[in-house]
Amino acid sequence: MKTRAVRLYGKKDLRLEEFELPALQDDEILVRVVSDSICMSTYKAAILGPEHKRVPKDVAQNPVIVGHEMAGEIVAVGAKWKDQFKAGEKFSMQPALNYKGSMDSPGYSYRYCGGDATYIIMPQEVMELGCLLKYNGESYYDASLAEPMSCIIGAFHASYHTTMGSYEHKMGIVEGGKLAILAGAGPMGLGAVDYALHCDRRPGLIIVSDVDESRLARARSIFPADEAKKEGIELLFVNTGDKADPVAYLRELTGGTGFDDVFVFAPVKPVVEQGDKILGRDGCLNFFAGPTDVNFSAACNFYNVHYNSSHVMGTTGGNTNDMLESLRLTEAGAINPAVMVTHIGGLDSAAAATLQLPEIPGGKKLIYTNIDMELTAIDEFAAKGRSNPHFAKLAEITQRNRGLWCAEAERYLLNNWKQ
Structure with a gap:
């Protein structure tokens, strides 16, 4: 043939x-x-x-x-x-x-x-x-988009948290917690928003940041805030490019506590460092974006690593179970990968x-x-x-x-x- x-x-x-x-x-x-x-x-x-x-x-x-x-x-x-x-x-x-x-x-x-x-x-x-x-x-x-969606699902599953006095890692984002998706108005970021809104471990607050207003406008039209409220979630899209102090602004949106979970969707040093600075106690930063520079690095506050139990991790790709989850959610109409x-x-x-x-x-x-x-x-x-x-x-x-x-x-x- x-x-x-x-x-x-x-x-x-x-x-x-x-x-x-x-x-x-x-x-x-x-x-x-x-x-x-x-x-x-x-x-x-x-x-x-x-x-x-x-x-x-x-x-x-x-x-x-x-x-x-x-x-x-x-x-x-x-x-x-x-x-x-x-x-x-x-x-x-x-x-x-x-x-x-x-x-x-x-x-x-x-x-x-x-x-x-x-x-x-x-x-x-x-x-x-x-x-x-x-x-x-x-x-x-x-079904084609199940593969990129599985990468997102895998990242959500791989994030983890701890309890003071215990060495056990609790896998997944904090249910009912505060989630930030930085550089998140691109295709994979929008997939992450869709999953966060409809998965079985939903946050209570989702902040999506970007510096491209046209991408943010499209994201707002796809995910109206009032529909997110029906799921019990407060959803905000923020242009950090026009904020004098993006870190202070983002932390203020959490009531000063910082975020439980932060996903970084661009391999850009200032974005990674911004993610580190907005972590709350026991906050998990997931570096999702894949850099091409083998020497890519960014500053991390190790004082907070030691005293606030903040942690940084990363994922690349998902596994077969993540992909099956994506297919089943799509078949049920729970998520819509077309947002990407x-x-x-x-x-x-x-x-x-x-x-x-x-x-x-x-x-x-x-x-x-x-x-x-x-x-x-x-x-x-x-x-x-x-x-x-x-x-x-x-x-x-x-x-x-x-x-x-x-x-x-x-x-x-x-x-x-x-x-």
Whole structure:
């Protein structure tokens, strides 16, 4: 069977190509990818090429398919997995395999397995580790976004607190506590807001800070404060860029106690230091953002570490249980991962979008791999709709949905764009 895929050959060398997949083995599964959202980690792999820890050294001779936030349908099942999987079932995938100590991962390391493709072969280790996940929701994009949502969920689970006089760590954010999400109006920050509002361990106060007023305005429109109040949560979006003393302002919002939990969503030294300064007693700072600078550092108040039990930790990625939680919450309609998405495109736009990712404004870029479509911001649908009735229809659908991508928009796209 032929597939069409974006393959990595070296530093900044991504190519959209059509090629033949090998014959399916008894311990493999053939799938049709429908959607893949582009991750900043894929950009890093594309920029570094063989210098990336997950990319093979011989990638120039044996290129790999990129993309790991994928969803689609199972097409054919090898004999070994016939009792567990059936053709026609929807799937999502946990790419963090950690197979026998190897860092190899779909979207970074495999010649025939990656999300930016029409058809791919799932190697046996994906199934052996329980990382091919069944999905029963309506739309494919939700299953694609389960991977980035799982990273957020994992961070919430990994945060911890202590009780004076006890050495036991209590895992998770403080229920009913005070939560700050710094640099939080971007895609992952908005995913964190959605999870914090609807998870089973909710804070009583959520403060989301950013310095980009346009991003904050979009965030307020997606998460109205009065709806958060219905969940018993006070939700505030704050532009710290126009505050003379952001730390004093943020601490004042807590009544002077400081925050129980602080998440930092940008690898920016002043933001990290701001997070440290607003921690309350036994406050946990979770450094979520992944820096590219191996020497990245920031000041930390060790007086508070010693006397106020404040602590700093970080997470990278989520595990399979986190991803299953994301899928189940999405299937139940409890969370809406579409809050992260701002751009839609076809497979022909994936390579350029990946290489230009830091320069493209907005949130997640969602690729539908079986269509050709220039990468387009959702808020540009109406303008393009003046000359293209398909974009006009997408504009109508998304405008009825707070400007968010949705299942109806996905159905229209898949039914009306050239496959």
